[in-house]
Amino acid sequence: MEHKSINLKLKIWRQSNSQTSGSFKTYTVNDVSTEMSFLEMIDVLNEKLISEGSEPIAFDHDCREGICGACSMYINGRPHGPMNETTTCQLHMRAFNDGETIVIEPWRANAFTVLKDLVVDRSSFDRIIQAGGFISVNTGNAVDANSLPIEKSKADASFAAAACIGCGACVAACKNSSAMLFVSAKVTHLALLPQGSPERKIRALNMVAQMDKEGFGSCTNTGACEAICPKGISIENIARLNKEYLMAGLTSEK
Amino acid sequence: MVDAKIPTGKLSEKWTDYKGHCKLVNPANKRKLEIIVVGTGLAGASAAASLGELGYQVKAFCFQDSPRRAHSIAAQGGINAAKNYQNDGDSIYRLFYDTIKGGDYRAREANVHRLAEVSANIIDQCVAQGVPFAREYGGLLSNRSFGGTQVQRTFYAAGQTGQQLLIGAYQALERQISLGNVKMFTRHEMHDLVIIDEKAKGIIARDLITGKLEKHSGHAVLLCTGGYGNVFYLSTNAMGSNVTAAWKAHKKGAYFGNPCFTQIHPTCIPVSGDHQSKLTLMSESLRNDGRIWVPKQKADERKSVDIPENERDYYLERRYPAFGNLVPRDVASRAAKERCDAGFGVGTSKQAVYLDFAAAIKRYGKIEAGKLALENSTDETIIKLGKEVVKEKYGNLFDMYEKITGENPYELPMRIYPAVHYTMGGLWVDYELMTNVKGLYCLGEANFSDHGANRLGASALMQGLADGYFVIPYTVGNYLADEIGTTNISVNHPAFEEAEKKVAERIQKLMEIKGTQSVESFHKRLGKIMWDKCGMARNATGLKEAIIEIQQLKKEFWQQVRILGSINEMNPELDKAGRVADFIELGELMCIDALNRAESCGGHFREESQTDDGEALRHDDKFMYVANWEYKGNHHWEMQKEDLNYEVVKPSQRSYK
Ligand SMILES: Cc1cc2nc3c(=O)[nH]c(=O)nc-3n(C[C@H](O)[C@H](O)[C@H](O)COP(=O)(O)OP(=O)(O)OC[C@H]3O[C@@H](n4cnc5c(N)ncnc54)[C@H](O)[C@@H]3O)c2cc1C
Ligand code: SF4
Ligand code: FES
Numbered sequence: 059m060e061h062k063s064i065n066l067k068l069k070i071w072r073q074s075n076s077q078t079s080g081s082f083k084t085y086t087v088n089d090v091s092t093e094m095s096f097l098e099m100i101d102v103l104n105e106k107l108i109s110e111g112s113e114p115i116a117f118d119h120d121c122r123e124g125i126c127g128a129c130s131m132y133i134n135g136r137p138h139g140p141m142n143e144t145t146t147c148q149l150h151m152r153a154f155n156d157g158e159t160i161v162i163e164p165w166r167a168n169a170f171t172v173l174k175d176l177v178v179d180r181s182s183f184d185r186i187i188q189a190g191g192f193i194s195v196n197t198g199n200a201v202d203a204n205s206l207p208i209e210k211s212k213a214d215a216s217f218a219a220a221a222c223i224g225c226g227a228c229v230a231a232c233k234n235s236s237a238m239l240f241v242s243a244k245v246t247h248l249a250l251l252p253q254g255s256p257e258r259k260i261r262a263l264n265m266v267a268q269m270d271k272e273g274f275g276s277c278t279n280t281g282a283c284e285a286i287c288p289k290g291i292s293i294e295n296i297a298r299l300n301k302e303y304l305m306a307g308l309t310s311e312k
Numbered sequence: 313m314v315d316a317k318i319p320t321g322k323l324s325e326k327w328t329d330y331k332g333h334c335k336l337v338n339p340a341n342k343r344k345l346e347i348i349v350v351g352t353g354l355a356g357a358s359a360a361a362s363l364g365e366l367g368y369q370v371k372a373f374c375f376q377d378s379p380r381r382a383h384s385i386a387a388q389g390g391i392n393a394a395k396n397y398q399n400d401g402d403s404i405y406r407l408f409y410d411t412i413k414g415g416d417y418r419a420r421e422a423n424v425h426r427l428a429e430v431s432a433n434i435i436d437q438c439v440a441q442g443v444p445f446a447r448e449y450g451g452l453l454s455n456r457s458f459g460g461t462q463v464q465r466t467f468y469a470a471g472q473t474g475q476q477l478l479i480g481a482y483q484a485l486e487r488q489i490s491l492g493n494v495k496m497f498t499r500h501e502m503h504d505l506v507i508i509d510e511k512a513k514g515i516i517a518r519d520l521i522t523g524k525l526e527k528h529s530g531h532a533v534l535l536c537t538g539g540y541g542n543v544f545y546l547s548t549n550a551m552g553s554n555v556t557a558a559w560k561a562h563k564k565g566a567y568f569g570n571p572c573f574t575q576i577h578p579t580c581i582p583v584s585g586d587h588q589s590k591l592t593l594m595s596e597s598l599r600n601d602g603r604i605w606v607p608k609q610k611a612d613e614r615k616s617v618d619i620p621e622n623e624r625d626y627y628l629e630r631r632y633p634a635f636g637n638l639v640p641r642d643v644a645s646r647a648a649k650e651r652c653d654a655g656f657g658v659g660t661s662k663q664a665v666y667l668d669f670a671a672a673i674k675r676y677g678k679i680e681a682g683k684l685a686l687e688n689s690t691d692e693t694i695i696k697l698g699k700e701v702v703k704e705k706y707g708n709l710f711d712m713y714e715k716i717t718g719e720n721p722y723e724l725p726m727r728i729y730p731a732v733h734y735t736m737g738g739l740w741v742d743y744e745l746m747t748n749v750k751g752l753y754c755l756g757e758a759n760f761s762d763h764g765a766n767r768l769g770a771s772a773l774m775q776g777l778a779d780g781y782f783v784i785p786y787t788v789g790n791y792l793a794d795e796i797g798t799t800n801i802s803v804n805h806p807a808f809e810e811a812e813k814k815v816a817e818r819i820q821k822l823m824e825i826k827g828t829q830s831v832e833s834f835h836k837r838l839g840k841i842m843w844d845k846c847g848m849a850r851n852a853t854g855l856k857e858a859i860i861e862i863q864q865l866k867k868e869f870w871q872q873v874r875i876l877g878s879i880n881e882m883n884p885e886l887d888k889a890g891r892v893a894d895f896i897e898l899g900e901l902m903c904i905d906a907l908n909r910a911e912s913c914g915g916h917f918r919e920e921s922q923t924d925d926g927e928a929l930r931h932d933d934k935f936m937y938v939a940n941w942e943y944k945g946n947h948h949w950e951m952q953k954e955d956l957n958y959e960v961v962k963p964s965q966r967s968y969k
Contacts, residue, residue, distance in 0.1 A: 061584075074881070075881060075882070091584075091585055091587060093584045093585060093587075093718075094585070094587045095589070095716075097589070098587045098588070098589050099587075101587070101589055101832070102587060104832075105830055105832060105833075107876075108830045108874060108876060108885070109830070111876070112876065113876045113877050114876065114884075114885060116882060116883075116884050118377060119551060120376060120381055120383070120550040120551050120552050121381075121383070121385060121386045121550045121551075122550070122551060122589065122590050122592075123386055123592055123712075124712075125385050125386050125472065125474075125475055126376075126380075126381040126382075126383075126385045126386065126550065127380070127381060128376065128377070128381050144715065148712075148715050148716070150715065150716065150718070152718055173521055173882055174881070174882040177882065179377070180377055180378065181377065181378070181498065183378065184378050184379075184380075184486060184489075184496075184498075187482075187483060187486045188486045188487070188489055188490035189490065191483055191486065192441075192442075192483035192484060192486060192487040193440065193441055193442045193483070194487065195437075195440045195441055195484075196362075196365040197358075197361070197362040197365060197437060197484075197781045197782075197785065198433075198437075198781075199440065200433070200436035200437045200439065200440035201436065201440070202436055203395070203435045203436045203438075203439040203440075203445075203453055204395075204397060204452050204453055206439070207447075207450065207451030207452055208447060208451050209451055210447045210448065210449050210451065213444050213445075213446075213447045213451075214444075214447075216442075216444045217444035217446075217469060217470065217476070220444050220469075220476060220479060221472065221475070223475075224378065224380055224381075247442065247444070248442050251442050251444070253439070253440055253441075253442050254442050
């Protein structure tokens, strides 16, 4: 693959901690190889900052393979940047042009407090899972795995929903900061499997209640979440969650 | 001599016997016992959840913002289990035997047999939790063969098996958190182990948001902190994977077993430049269909597609006609290095070989054309059909390759090169997974493990979950039954105060160096020494040089490192500095261990110990032991051997010719 070097201007959100307010600072990075990943480009900038004696930029990242869900930033206003179904860590610099200015910001949502620079607190997602995103089975209670055949199409659909990496981009993309795509993906993953069926009503009710409690907004079906989700989680899951929730509400009222 | 406390009796009955006779803790007492679990990847999350279910008070720690992000999430290929669902002759014995042989006869029989025994339960447990494994049209679970085994025993969820297993364990863990049985500390890093009266009684942890140190006490401490492949700087491990927790325990007395045993995976995307921060694995399953080659002519500048068939060297097929492209990982990696070192490498860096799917595409295309009864189909149609089959099998990997390299692997062969992937070494543990420090356990990749000198594909996930779900719930009880008399362990005990003070001083010292070089630059330099001299091939001269270079690097680090920011805030540079400082010390020990082991076995290839045709040569008469290193102060270690006795399997030299 042909590669070239490009020069960039970066406008990056800097904030010391959750108590202080932040602001954009402008930096330049030159000779960025188009073979670098976006995060490697920030590494290069950070090395430069350290050599100049200024604090490097803090950002969440770990796997750098698009699977752990740690990386999280708006790149030019779009969560995870310009490419579809691509996390920030998988984005490569060949997606940018020489001389371009790139604006980089942390996720913005009431439920996601900025902890430092580009790092936000997403522990609300864990608490939503705690509210019901599981199947209640203790270790040692399981029956033979093949004693319960599951239709391949159902298993595949369940897997597709379970592919969510919990990154929070759907919340960041939504003008209401709704977490419906994330919650619906989990509800769908478990509801489609026979093992998950016994708890499906209580699960939907409890997870939605926790989501509301955490301060996520409501869903108005704009579809922004689906468009940016790096794992291609479908908005159909939200329709399913609404149905599950409605059914659960109806039957529990009786 | 180190005693592994292996139960007596027949190999296949040891675990059953053990379970039948180990001590139990009654439910009322469990509530009074606290267990600290450091690390919540597959091993730690499964342990913490299972122990919480049993009624223990568990405190769990991880450095990421959520347990769901542990490095385990990245495992692609699958998990082994001796289910024999395919009726192809698999059994507990066969899985046991393959693991022992694959590990080049450097693993402990009793542990490996237990691993094979519980493997089937893991799959049952995961399915019950809702892990969406791949299924056949009949609704039953699907299997594939993996890593050159002759049976199909690998369960998988597309190329995201680790993710799905971890989410299963994570959900079980979150459930215990909501029930109040587990208290979770995310964005926390363990900085030291606290020992009171020769027993592990707690840890010092640092809150990575505020920078504050915390003292946590417990009746037992479980380290489930993963592997240390990042000592090489570049590896397929996640950026944060580190040795710190295990290293601190080591410096407090825990033996480090076989530190030099590293797995170098043959199929990774090659380094593209100096900026490279990590390497990406291309699943081993690709070798089922891809053919590996380099040009026959040195420094051939032609494009891959312009090199005619008869000018290509399919060197694995040439050297290993019986196994061809499916030789084990260590053999495939060394063969790639050999070709590149000899000047036949490809790509801009010349540190790469081709993994070519053109033949597979044609083969599958012809089969498909046959199925559709297309007579006289053109090459074009055949290739189109073939590509569809390949896409169905490997689509996500091909996409990942294209995202990273910008090249389309359906048209051009992939370029691949070996990369550090897994560490078989780790804290030494006995049959009960207890280290030589009482009450300190080690699970998952962090322990010296059941994989000997080389791990088979799809066996790490199996081991992590075996340790956490099925082994530790029994073995920890056997110890805690005698600890019920110890009520509240005070964190004001002098041992806690002392440990906390030392940790604080070290952090202070790091910050005060105010040197000129970044943490990253030291990590890179360490990685280069390790890769060049303690990597795929090692020799005495190189290792001796490496030891001196690393000692020098350590000195320089403590004089020259520059860490900006302050202590009492979120400071990823400071976190990294502590980890790199520990990696530097570990690097030295790895070289010492590699130097001591003057034989080639598994992933450890000593150039002095090879056959005439360049194959690895083991020396069972001299090295059939686990090399455990006891820390004796700065740059000093003493070896404590655990001899390996093979009662059931007869060791033989591996041959894949
Ligand atoms: C790319 C890739 C693909 C793989 N594919 C496969 C596969 O297909 N099949 C297979 O069997 N194996 C595979 N492996 C290997 C396997 O994924 C790992 O060996 C396994 O997941 C390790 O699990 P673990 O629980 O021991 O550790 P990890 O998952 O690494 O978890 C470590 C935990 O410890 C915590 N931690 C670490 N240090 C500290 C500290 N100081 N303080 C507090 N917490 C700490 C972390 O936060 C984390 O929670 C693969 C590995 C890689 C790199
Ligand atoms: S639904 Fe998509 S965008 Fe939302 S958390 Fe999951 S992977 Fe991220
Ligand atoms: S760093 Fe793991 S998904 Fe980006």
